Amino acid sequence: MKRRNFLKGVLYGTGATMAIVGGFGTFNKLDSLKAEAIGENLETTVFSSCEMCRNQCPIAVKVKDGKVVKIDGHPKDAAFGGVICARGNAGPSLLYDPQRIKKPMIRTGERGEGKFKEVSWDEAYTYISDKLYNVKDQYGGEAIALASRKGPHDWFFRSIGKALGSPNVFSHEATCPMTRSVALDTTFGNEAIAADYANTKYLISIGRNWFEGIHVAQTRAVSKALSNGAKLVVLDPRFSITASKGEWLPIKGTTDLAFVMAMANIMIQENLYDQNFISQYSEGFEKWAEEVKDKTPEWAEKETGISKDKIIQITREFAAAKPQAILDFGWRTAYTPNDYQLRRAILIVNMMIGNLEVPGGYYRTKPANFLRDFPDQVAYAKGLGNIKQPSFPMSAKGRIDGTGVKGTAGQIIPAYDGAVGKIVESILTEEPYPIRAWLVHRFNPYISLTESPRAVEAFKKLDLLVTCDVYMTDTAYFSDVVLPECTYLERYEPIFDMSGLTPKYVIRQPAVPLVYPDTKPYWQIYKELGEKMGIGDYFEFKDMEDFITQQLRPTGITIDKMKEIGVWTPPGMNAFYVRANDAKASLDNVLSNHSKKIEIFSSDVEEATKQGVPKYVSHPQPEEGKFRFVQGKVAVHTNAGTANVPILNELMPTNTLWMNPVSCTKLGLKDGDEIAISSGTYEHKGKLKMTEGIRPDTVFCYHGFGRISPELKRAFGKGINGNHLIPNEIGEVGNTVTSTTFVTVRKA
Amino acid sequence: MDKSMIAELYLSFAAVFHRPNQDVSDHIEELVDLWAEVIPEIDEAVQKLKAFCSKFPPGEQRLNALWEHYIPLFEAGAVEASPYASVYSGEKGLILGKEAFNVKQFYANCGYVMGEKSGELPDHIAVELEFCALLARNGQAESLMEFQKKHLTPFLKRILPRIKNSNRPVYSEIATILEVRQLNLQKEGDFVG
Numbered sequence: 001m002k003r004r005n006f007l008k009g010v011l012y013g014t015g016a017t018m019a020i021v022g023g024f025g026t027f028n029k030l031d032s033l034k035a036e037a038i039g040e041n042l043e044t045t046v047f048s049s050c051e052m053c054r055n056q057c058p059i060a061v062k063v064k065d066g067k068v069v070k071i072d073g074h075p076k077d078a079a080f081g082g083v084i085c086a087r088g089n090a091g092p093s094l095l096y097d098p099q100r101i102k103k104p105m106i107r108t109g110e111r112g113e114g115k116f117k118e119v120s121w122d123e124a125y126t127y128i129s130d131k132l133y134n135v136k137d138q139y140g141g142e143a144i145a146l147a148s149r150k151g152p153h154d155w156f157f158r159s160i161g162k163a164l165g166s167p168n169v170f171s172h173e174a175t176c177p178m179t180r181s182v183a184l185d186t187t188f189g190n191e192a193i194a195a196d197y198a199n200t201k202y203l204i205s206i207g208r209n210w211f212e213g214i215h216v217a218q219t220r221a222v223s224k225a226l227s228n229g230a231k232l233v234v235l236d237p238r239f240s241i242t243a244s245k246g247e248w249l250p251i252k253g254t255t256d257l258a259f260v261m262a263m264a265n266i267m268i269q270e271n272l273y274d275q276n277f278i279s280q281y282s283e284g285f286e287k288w289a290e291e292v293k294d295k296t297p298e299w300a301e302k303e304t305g306i307s308k309d310k311i312i313q314i315t316r317e318f319a320a321a322k323p324q325a326i327l328d329f330g331w332r333t334a335y336t337p338n339d340y341q342l343r344r345a346i347l348i349v350n351m352m353i354g355n356l357e358v359p360g361g362y363y364r365t366k367p368a369n370f371l372r373d374f375p376d377q378v379a380y381a382k383g384l385g386n387i388k389q390p391s392f393p394m395s396a397k398g399r400i401d402g403t404g405v406k407g408t409a410g411q412i413i414p415a416y417d418g419a420v421g422k423i424v425e426s427i428l429t430e431e432p433y434p435i436r437a438w439l440v441h442r443f444n445p446y447i448s449l450t451e452s453p454r455a456v457e458a459f460k461k462l463d464l465l466v467t468c469d470v471y472m473t474d475t476a477y478f479s480d481v482v483l484p485e486c487t488y489l490e491r492y493e494p495i496f497d498m499s500g501l502t503p504k505y506v507i508r509q510p511a512v513p514l515v516y517p518d519t520k521p522y523w524q525i526y527k528e529l530g531e532k533m534g535i536g537d538y539f540e541f542k543d544m545e546d547f548i549t550q551q552l553r554p555t556g557i558t559i560d561k562m563k564e565i566g567v568w569t570p571p572g573m574n575a576f577y578v579r580a581n582d583a584k585a586s587l588d589n590v591l592s593n594h595s596k597k598i599e600i601f602s603s604d605v606e607e608a609t610k611q612g613v614p615k616y617v618s619h620p621q622p623e624e625g626k627f628r629f630v631q632g633k634v635a636v637h638t639n640a641g642t643a644n645v646p647i648l649n650e651l652m653p654t655n656t657l658w659m660n661p662v663s664c665t666k667l668g669l670k671d672g673d674e675i676a677i678s679s680g681t682y683e684h685k686g687k688l689k690m691t692e693g694i695r696p697d698t699v700f701c702y703h704g705f706g707r708i709s710p711e712l713k714r715a716f717g718k719g720i721n722g723n724h725l726i727p728n729e730i731g732e733v734g735n736t737v738t739s740t741t742f743v744t745v746r747k748a
Numbered sequence: 749m750d751k752s753m754i755a756e757l758y759l760s761f762a763a764v765f766h767r768p769n770q771d772v773s774d775h776i777e778e779l780v781d782l783w784a785e786v787i788p789e790i791d792e793a794v795q796k797l798k799a800f801c802s803k804f805p806p807g808e809q810r811l812n813a814l815w816e817h818y819i820p821l822f823e824a825g826a827v828e829a830s831p832y833a834s835v836y837s838g839e840k841g842l843i844l845g846k847e848a849f850n851v852k853q854f855y856a857n858c859g860y861v862m863g864e865k866s867g868e869l870p871d872h873i874a875v876e877l878e879f880c881a882l883l884a885r886n887g888q889a890e891s892l893m894e895f896q897k898k899h900l901t902p903f904l905k906r907i908l909p910r911i912k913n914s915n916r917p918v919y920s921e922i923a924t925i926l927e928v929r930q931l932n933l934q935k936e937g938d939f940v941g
Contacts, residue, residue, distance in 0.1 A: 004756060004781070005778075006775040007756045007759055007760060007775075007778065007782065008752075010759060010763070011752075011755055011756060011881060011885055022885065023762070024762065024763070025863060025865075026866045026874075026878050027866075028860070028861050028862070030855075030859055030861035065849060096843045097842065097843070098827050098835050098842070099824070099826070100824075101825070103767070105824065108816065109816070115812075115815075116815065116819055116824070117815035118815065118819070515843070515844060515869075516869075517864075517865070517866070646840065646842065647840075710825070711824055711825020712826075713825060713827065716826075
């Protein structure tokens with residue numbers, strides 16, 4: 001018999017893998033009392049918040065025998081009414097998915113080859129730290145870029161980049177509603193403006209799709225308005241679910257601004273606007289009136305394809321409902337390079353009916369720091385505390401996207417967000433200087449940024465690419481280091497402020513212990529990485545419960561109370577609209593700009609883009625044989641995030657290309673055909689869906705499919721990745737541009 | 749076969765189905781010797797394993813070669829053969845199903861609990877095999893037989909064909925060897941070896 005010292009050593013606990021009871025240290029001895037406890041039937045409800053998208057809806061997690069068995073909406077949050085969406089319901093299948101990442105990994109093969117080894121957290125931190133300092137030493141801290149989906153992780157994730165002196169810290173907003181944010185900033189001086197859908201009587205959507213791009217509270221509010229008899233008008237080249245709930249106007253793509261300017265023209269011509277509101281609260285109206293004086297309904301009909309009579313009818317109905325009417329400011333990716341002017345024009349038309357700070361219109365959100373300026377509300381103002389950090393070093397250079405540069409469009413790009421698509425360009429072109437390292441947190445540039453092949457090209461040029469996620473995403477697949485984050489059902493997070501018409505605080509807390517014991521919450525990952533890198537001073541808290549306790553201290557609410565209730569709003573406070581009872585009430589506290597006026601003409605925008613009021617730009621329309629390519633959200637998936645989540649994948653594993661039957665006939669295509677879509681530069685295969693629900697000059701697919709990471713086993717290779725076809729054009733304010741690409745389609 | 753040998757056999761399979769580590773990686777030859785010695789009719793698989801060991805001598809390269817196949821096979825993303833029994837036991841392919849709780853309870857009934865730092869779920873193939881090794885070592889033959897019958901054997905019937913069919917070096921051969929071992933046990937009607 002041969003000697004088997006290794007096995008014997010392991011078996012009896014004498015070898016290198018010394019263990020308590022022998023073996024590989026997996027087991028310990030158990031006393032009999034604990035053995036009985038394991039079998040106990042325990043059922044609990046944990047109040048927390050969802051993260052199947054970024055909206056953070058308050059939830060009630062049912063836990064049985066230590067396992068999450070069901071997730072409902074928080075029963076005591078009136079805005080959510082105890083319900084969540086399909087994605088929220090699918091949370092347990094993410095939590096218990098065998099395809100999640102379980103250990104930190106370091107790449108061993110060529111980039112994109114998919115060869116990794118698992119390492120300890122310490123090894124992963126050391127690797128990242130060494131590489132980051134190498135890049136910093138060689139190229140400067142500015143050569144390190146960070147990008148994440150916006151959220152509570154930012155405080156921790158961004159601290160790493162800022163501590164290294166990088167100005168290049170980005171959110172995903174440029175791929176989302178950033179043009180709206182720019183419009184809000186430049187019109188009201190702040191972005192914290194929301195719509196009171198529930199109480200509106202007339203609602204016009206310009207591509208906003210509440211019933212597929214779901215925000216539960218907003219979707220419920222729109223439903224409530226419709227139930228109460230509100231009229232809904234939807235301008236969209238595609239017949240969305242939202243369009244099915246109202247009157248669908250299949251507008252020509254990228255001509256929305258013409259419709260909005262014509263509304264303004266009609267309201268001025270017919271004296272339908274609120275002159276008192278405009279004169280008291282705004283400035284620059286005369287410049288706007290001048291700009292729209294020739295934007296007649298006849299002109300708009302030619303631009304938009306919507307009859308002048310319909311435009312007039314809609315405008316009159318909208319104005320008649322004032323101020324309880326909303327021309328929606330949108331929540332989606334920008335259509336065109338100058339999309340922010342569409343958003344500004346929308347806001348201006350809303351202000352023409354004086355619908356600010358009244359029920360059924362727009363309102364400034366009401367966090368505690370806002371209420372402090374109102375004597376009758378100050379009692380409800382219990383603001384969260386901040387966690388102190390040392391000041392960050394000054395960056396040696398400006399940002400790669402020109403954010404903040406006076407006299408350029410960068411002047412009005414929100415500094416917190418930036419033009420995230422610029423990272424790819426700076427990696428590839430080294431303009432204005434090279435980016436050599438990229439840290440990515442819960443963000444998948446391959447799917448979220450336009451021109452996916454260019455993103456892959458950029459990944460390959462980096463010295464370091466780090467991805468922190470729950471799955472081996474497409475970007476993770478090309479990364480040097482992959483860090484496994486635990487899910488939202490397994491972690492604490494900072495208290496977040498979800499204030500609407502009243503202040504509201506929501507907690508995220510673990511419903512169950514870590515399912516995969518070597519995954520970690522993001523705050524711990526970046527704290528430990530920071531400590532490894534010698535920048536631990538920026539993370540001066542013991543753990544997340546300590547962090548939350550510091551946050552809550554000024555409010556008088558305890559962490560135990562927050563854990564118990566999940567959601568806190570000031571007891572006894574009613575929805576607060578500044579002008580509800582006084583149409584002439586001061587809006588000085590609502591408007592955060594220097595002028596304290598609603599800036600219909602914005603001197604900042606004038607300085608930045610030479611367009612102080614929105615000007616119409618006519619974008620090309622597709623010639624015969626070509627189609628405008630547009631994308632949108634679907635109710636059972638969240639953008640780049642959920643294609644591989646078991647239950648959601650089962651509900652919708654792939655997408656199709658929508659095409660009108662008239663166009664199908666011309667091309668000899670039929671429903672279900674395998675097709676090739678070409679943008680001229682790139683091509684993508686897919687399957688055709690023939691439907692009347694789209695204009696003949698437009699094709700559409702749902703976003704988030706066509707994944708290239710083989711490790712996303714359920715989603716891999718299924719469907720069309722629209723961003724594969726769209727050029728990485730950076731819009732005027734740093735925004736992604738989604739609706740100006742034309743494609744041809746043929747049978748594959 | 750004495751209890752120590754049975755225990756070593758279980759432990760040898762547990763060793764390779766745990767996440768690769770340098771210790772085990774450097775001792776694969778010893779495991780192969782054991783299998784060749786006590787399991788009949790596995791020559792082809794043994795030769796392939798020996799070829800692997802020759803190609804990758806003990807050291808970092810061998811460990812990386814194991815990782816290259818372990819990760820897609822068991823670990824991240826694609827997971828060609830999920831190592832968790834629950835995935836195969838009717839709960840929509842998810843982990844921590846009833847089977848995980850059942851084996852955890854079985855461990856407890858036998859006087860064991862998974863350590864907080866074990867880093868694994870209770871129904872991982874390596875954990876179940878390691879548990880069997882401990883039972884065999886301690887002479888808990890009845891429990892071992894029951895665990896084999898109720899938990900391990902049904903699980904192995906589902907997972908081993910997947911590992912074999914993956915054609916991934918080392919793991920495919922080891923799955924073949926373990927399958928032969930299981931078949932032999934059933935033929936002999938002796939679940940504890």
